[in-house]
Amino acid sequence: MLYLKFNKDISKQELNLIEKKFKQYSKETITPEFNVLNLSRTDVYAHVLSIFVRVNVHGILKVSVSQLLDFLIDVAEKYTEAPYHTFYHAADIVTMLYYLCHDLSANKYLTDLDITFLMVAALCHDMGHPGYNNTFQINTKTDLALRYGDGSILESYSVDLTIELIKKHKLDKKHKEMNEILTDLIISTDMAYHPKLQEEANQLFNTWSKLTTTNKNDFPSGDRLSLSRILLHTADISNTARPWTISKQWSDLIVKEIYNQGDEEKKRKLTISAGMDREVCSQKSITLKFADIILPFFESLVSLLPKSHVLVDFLASNRIQWECLELAKKRRVSSDIIIQPSNITFKRIRLGFRSQSYPTVFTDSAVLSLESILEDTDSDLFKDFATYLHQSYCIENLGFWLATQEYYQECSNRKELCQSMINLYIRANSTQEINIPCDMRQSILDDYNSENYHLHIFDDAAEAVLELMRVNSFLPWTTSSCSPPTCWPSPKKLVQSNSLTLSNSFSFSDKWNLIKLKQPSLSRKSCSSLDYIHHDSNNDRLDLSDNNNLFSVHSASTTTTTSGTRYRSMLKRVKKSILGNNQEDHFITPRSSFTADDTTSTWSSWRKSLR
Incomplete structure (x- = not known):
C-alpha cells in the first residue's frame, strides 16, 4: 500500500487509484506509439512510476516505491503550465528513454x-521552465538570467531544483556522485550542446567499433556518461x-x-527571435527546419x-506528411467543397489524437467529418450517408x-x-x-469461446470498420x-442507439493495417494515417504536384510493397519529393493524402499492391 510522507494532500482514494493504475501500466508495452498526452495526471504518475520500478530505480537508490512516488509528485509540482514544457513532456522523455534502453538495446552499454x-x-530536466527560452531570459534580463549568467540558464535552474528535491527525499544517501552526474546530464539538454553531442556519438562509434568486449562494466565510465x-x-x-x-x-x-514568446517579444518591442513570428513562420516550416537540424x-x-x-x-x-498536409489544403474537389485534414478531435471515439489527420469536408457554412x-444518428446527413452505404452494399x-x-455502454447483459x-x-x-482480417476475427472468436466477454473484445474490429467506412x-x-435520397431503407442491424459515448478506458490498436496487409483475399482495404504504401516499380509514378492530377497513379501494372523501409532509401525519396523531383522512383503515400475523387478512381488498383 502506497504512503506519502510529503504530499499529504493526495487523498487515500487517489493513492489507491494510482496503485491500481501502476499495476496496469507495469504490463503495458512501451513503443514510440505510446502517447502520454492521452493520460490523466493520475495515469501519468502511475505510468512514470511503473517505468522507474521496471528499471529498478527504487532498488538502486535504496528507497521504497512510496518514497519514489512522493519524489515524483514533488517534481511534477515544480513544472509550470507552459504549453510544451510541462510534466507531460518529462513523462514523455522518460517513456522514450525506456524504449531506447529496452527495445533499442542501449542498456547493453549502461549499468x-x-x-x-x-x-x-x-524526469527533472525541464523543471521550472517558464515557456520562454534562454535567449528571452537574457534579452529581458530576468531574475534567472541575473542569477545564472549567459550560459544554460534554464537548465541550471532545473539542476538547482533537482538537487533541492534530491536532498529533500534523501535519494543521494547511497550515491554521493549522483548530484554531479545529474548536473552534467541536465545541462547537456541545452540545444547549444547539440553539435557537441553529435560529435560525441560519432566518436563513441569509432571507439566502440574497435572493442571486443561485450561486458558493460568494461566500458569506460566517461564513455557511458557520454552515451547517457x-x-x-x-x-x-x-x-x-x-x-x-x-x-x-x-x-x-x-x-x-x-508563438507565445514571439508575441511577448513583439509586445516588449524586442527583436523577435528567429522562427517565432507567427506572421512569418508557419508550423510546417518551423517543424521541418528543426527536423533538418536533428536529422544528422x-x-x-x-x-x-x-x-x-x-x-x-x-x-x-x-x-x-507535412508536405501532403499543405498540398491537401490547396486541393479543391469542387467549387464549394475542399478536403482538408481535420482539426476536430471526436472525443467520443477513443482514437487518441489520430483525428487530426482524418479527412474533413469544408463547405461554405459547415465542417463535415x-x-x-456518426455523432448524430437522427440527422439527415446520417440517414443520407447510411443510404449511400446501403446502396454500395456495405451497410x-x-x-x-x-x-x-x-x-x-452495456453492463447487465454483455454476454x-x-x-x-x-x-x-x-x-x-x-x-x-x-x-475484417482472419486473425482479427479468430481472436474475437477465441475470446468469445473462452467466455471472456471483456469490454474491449471488439476494439480492433471497430476501428477497422471505421477506417473502411x-x-x-x-x-x-x-x-x-447523385442526389441524396429523402429516405433510406432501415439497415438490418442489431441495435439502434442515439448515444455513441464510449468508455474512457477504451483504446484502439494502431496495428490494424499490420494485420490487414497480410490478408490478400480481402475485397476492401484501407490505410491508416500511420501506414504507407510503397511503390517499387519503374512503371509506376505518383505525381506530387498541385494540379488536377494530384496524387494520381499512372500505369499501375506491377507493384510491390514494404513497411518499415530502410532509413537511407526513405531519406532519398524524401529529398526528391521536397525538391519537386517527379521522376519515376520510390514514393510513399500516406492514407490522409487521398482526396475524394482520387479514392473512387484509384482504390482498386492501389488495393492490389497491398500485401
Missing part, C-alpha cells in the same frame, strides 16, 4: 546505476521522430509556446544503435459500428449482446458478416453526383 541517473535526469547524454538528448528531441499523430500533437504544443544527429545514433533507424524513418515519413455524422459496417457503441454480435457480424457467412465510403459519398 543499472547509469540508467537510474538517466531516468531521474529525464546522447540518449537523454535523443529522447528530448524525439517528438519530431514519432508516429505522425503523436508528432503532430507535440508540434502543436511546441509551436504554441514558440539521428543518423549518427543509428551507427551506435542500429535499431534506432526506426526514428529516422519517422522523421522522413513525417516530412512527407465522418465523426460528426453492415455501420450496423456493426453502432452495435459496438451499445456494447461499450447476450456479445453473442448476438458474434452471430450477426463476426462468424463467417453470417447474415451481415463484416470484412472512412476511405471506401465517406470520401466518395462527399463528392457523389
